[in-house]
Amino acid sequence: MTSYQQSDDQLTREENEFSSGGVKLGAVGWARWFWRQLTSMRTALILLLLLAVAAVPGSVYPQRSADPNGVRLQFDENPDQAAFLDSLQLFDVYTSVWFSAIYILLFVSLIGCVVPRTQVHYRAMRSQPVKTPVNLTRMSAHQQVANPGVGTEDARQVLRQLGYRANVEGNAVSAEKGFIRETGNLIFHYSLIGLLIAVGVGGGLSYSGQRVLVEGDSFVNNLASYDSFSPGTFFEPQGLEPFTLTLDNFDVIYDLRNQANIGNPIEFRAEVTTRTETEAVSQLLRVNHPLAVPGGNIYLTGNGFAPVITVRDGQGNISFSGPVPYLPQDGNMTSLGVIKAPDSFPEQIGFISFFYPTVDLLPSGAYTSIYPDPIDPLLTMNVYVGDLGLDSGIPRNVYALDVTNMTEVAGRNADTAGLELTVGEQVSIPGGYGTVSFDGLKRYISVDIAQNPGGTWILLFSLIALAGVTVSLMVPRRRVWVRFDNEKIEVAALARGDDPRLESVVSEVIEKLKGSK
Amino acid sequence: MNEIVLDEGLSQISLLTIYAAMALLALSFLISTFQLSRLATAPTEAEQSEGSVLVRVKTEVAGLEKAATAILVVATLVLGVGVILRGLAAQRVPWANMYEFAISSAWVILMIYLMSFFLKEVRFISALVSGFSLLTLGVATNAFYVEVSTVMPALQSFWLVIHVIVAVLATSFFYIGAALHITYLVKQAGWLKSAQRGTVATAKRMLDYFPTAETLDRFAYRFVIVGFVLWSFTLIAGAIWAERAWNRYWGWDTKEVWTFIIWVLYAGYLHAKATRGWSGKRAAWLGLIGFAAVVFNFTIVNLFFEGLHVYSGL
Numbered sequence: 158m159t160s161y162q163q164s165d166d167q168l169t170r171e172e173n174e175f176s177s178g179g180v181k182l183g184a185v186g187w188a189r190w191f192w193r194q195l196t197s198m199r200t201a202l203i204l205l206l207l208l209a210v211a212a213v214p215g216s217v218y219p220q221r222s223a224d225p226n227g228v229r230l231q232f233d234e235n236p237d238q239a240a241f242l243d244s245l246q247l248f249d250v251y252t253s254v255w256f257s258a259i260y261i262l263l264f265v266s267l268i269g270c271v272v273p274r275t276q277v278h279y280r281a282m283r284s285q286p287v288k289t290p291v292n293l294t295r296m297s298a299h300q301q302v303a304n305p306g307v308g309t310e311d312a313r314q315v316l317r318q319l320g321y322r323a324n325v326e327g328n329a330v331s332a333e334k335g336f337i338r339e340t341g342n343l344i345f346h347y348s349l350i351g352l353l354i355a356v357g358v359g360g361g362l363s364y365s366g367q368r369v370l371v372e373g374d375s376f377v378n379n380l381a382s383y384d385s386f387s388p389g390t391f392f393e394p395q396g397l398e399p400f401t402l403t404l405d406n407f408d409v410i411y412d413l414r415n416q417a418n419i420g421n422p423i424e425f426r427a428e429v430t431t432r433t434e435t436e437a438v439s440q441l442l443r444v445n446h447p448l449a450v451p452g453g454n455i456y457l458t459g460n461g462f463a464p465v466i467t468v469r470d471g472q473g474n475i476s477f478s479g480p481v482p483y484l485p486q487d488g489n490m491t492s493l494g495v496i497k498a499p500d501s502f503p504e505q506i507g508f509i510s511f512f513y514p515t516v517d518l519l520p521s522g523a524y525t526s527i528y529p530d531p532i533d534p535l536l537t538m539n540v541y542v543g544d545l546g547l548d549s550g551i552p553r554n555v556y557a558l559d560v561t562n563m564t565e566v567a568g569r570n571a572d573t574a575g576l577e578l579t580v581g582e583q584v585s586i587p588g589g590y591g592t593v594s595f596d597g598l599k600r601y602i603s604v605d606i607a608q609n610p611g612g613t614w615i616l617l618f619s620l621i622a623l624a625g626v627t628v629s630l631m632v633p634r635r636r637v638w639v640r641f642d643n644e645k646i647e648v649a650a651l652a653r654g655d656d657p658r659l660e661s662v663v664s665e666v667i668e669k670l671k672g673s674k
Numbered sequence: 675m676n677e678i679v680l681d682e683g684l685s686q687i688s689l690l691t692i693y694a695a696m697a698l699l700a701l702s703f704l705i706s707t708f709q710l711s712r713l714a715t716a717p718t719e720a721e722q723s724e725g726s727v728l729v730r731v732k733t734e735v736a737g738l739e740k741a742a743t744a745i746l747v748v749a750t751l752v753l754g755v756g757v758i759l760r761g762l763a764a765q766r767v768p769w770a771n772m773y774e775f776a777i778s779s780a781w782v783i784l785m786i787y788l789m790s791f792f793l794k795e796v797r798f799i800s801a802l803v804s805g806f807s808l809l810t811l812g813v814a815t816n817a818f819y820v821e822v823s824t825v826m827p828a829l830q831s832f833w834l835v836i837h838v839i840v841a842v843l844a845t846s847f848f849y850i851g852a853a854l855h856i857t858y859l860v861k862q863a864g865w866l867k868s869a870q871r872g873t874v875a876t877a878k879r880m881l882d883y884f885p886t887a888e889t890l891d892r893f894a895y896r897f898v899i900v901g902f903v904l905w906s907f908t909l910i911a912g913a914i915w916a917e918r919a920w921n922r923y924w925g926w927d928t929k930e931v932w933t934f935i936i937w938v939l940y941a942g943y944l945h946a947k948a949t950r951g952w953s954g955k956r957a958a959w960l961g962l963i964g965f966a967a968v969v970f971n972f973t974i975v976n977l978f979f980e981g982l983h984v985y986s987g988l
Binding site: 198213615620627630 | 677679680682822823826830892895899902913918922924925926934938944945949951960979981
């Protein structure tokens, strides 16, 4: 009654072929045998269960696509185990050879099953309703009543009005309905093929890029402007359409009204201006409300604080100046930032810094933030001098400082404790290496700019599949017979699969027959 | 956005109402189980010397069944009040965290069960329905309870209403399907059929009053197919929302993975129903495995797996 089901005739035919052809199989025979096995319902079932089992590890181990940091962590913490897991593609489950093998086989099996069924169904829809069985009492539902004075033609009319395809044969009328059940089932399976193609092609043409944008900053849409960019296989970077995006202002609205909820953000509002060659539009970018830009959508995915910091080196020259995006570490926005000032003399200077929007002192003597909005902001800094390692040509993470060739001059392991700055303050770096100042505070947002041209098709095929499967599960397939015998009429009905309304269908037909008189 | 004023006092009243519903559910559950035990001790027609004994027992059992159902109806109404008060206290739909999802699910399971009276005779699973709802509410109030709070910006979406309520509905249909599968499997168990003496034989006598195994199997299928269509819808609605909120419709987030696994398992169940040699007990087991995955998805995946669907509030 669900997918893959073939007509009873077809099943019998296949069984006959099995039993007669089982003696000697040539190469073609084996190929046919293999194909029949692959496209059988049992194989489809086994493949479905395998697919479910094969999907499980992807929720247990971090996946490169969803959680690249988790994968990195696995390699850092337990390199041998991680390498072993990686050799089994357990960090890329959904693109792995074994997962792909299962779903490709499943789809081959699906095609091999659905195509012949379409032919069978097409013939069935064009053929006449089946011959009236001799013994109608053996049908699932059966009633016999006195003939209210109607004939076969009346019965045919009544059944046609009820949506049946009806045919008079001698003293009986044979009727069928519910072909749409199998139609829906086939449409469902074809839509799944369409869905798979849309997912594959759409994924290949898609792109997504990430960018951090501090208040006042602008972003020009080209490959070099992105902090990270992941294109699909067929994506052409020249395809990025020209526009600029400026973050004019960013506000976080906190819940100040509800005691239990104080400090929970209830809205993130990014006021942005997008400029194309022809126009400039100022809009509000919010979570769940992406903005359409040429060639994609902009999504608000994160935010944080960007303290404005100026570093002057030992010779009094400005070696760094500007806002530094800090990474939030907790719900109260304690944030971690790294500053590198490679152009400082006599030594390069690096900072590992914490930002506390509303600072408080823990009993242990450590600082913490007790509220996410900057009410009493404080910056702390550990300062390192020496070689930042930027000249070796190895790409460095901007959010990490490699201190192997550096000396700590302020901080826990130095003679001087870590530096502390409030807004507007300037302090000296111990050892005459210069000064650092905390000039102001800005917020930043992180945005994703992405497009998947397959989206519309994926949605379309999903909805068709949903409609198809609903019809195929809910619409009953019925056969009804009416036989006229002397002064009596017999009405019988048979359904494919479970049909709780079968008895009432028979009664309904009888009522209508009486009414048609 | 409009300022939301939470009402923790109202939320406490909601909690008390839910405790009251739990007490009623417990009572209904006890009466249902007592009724089942009375069925087991009812004399069979061959055993009875006087016809009046059987009639008396049947009347008593019918009375117990009526009482259990009536109390269940009241429990459902009281629970409904509790769920609605919770929504009013939070000024939004009452299914934005694990606690709320659980209480809404318990309510919807009861409502679907009661409404299915109009279509099918399913009262024999009364104890499984009241028992499971009670268990769900017990876990919800003890382990998942959180004070009312405003939802984070990522959850402020029209899709929260659609995606989650359809998931609640699907879960509820799957549960009633699972309860029917359990009775089907118990009734089909070989060791039970061949039992002659002892408690097992008593249980067998109780089950003789249940519908035939074929009927149980058919009923279960009916509930599961509705659940499957709803689950397909919640998967699609989730993908649409994910595209709006996270810029991709599907990213194999842990919750997405398990939603997919559940869908595939139930698709397997539907195929099994049409495969010779699989349509009976094996299909029923698949249906139960599917529901086990639903429970796993709601509890273990929510609480212990890392992912984007972090909304338990715990």
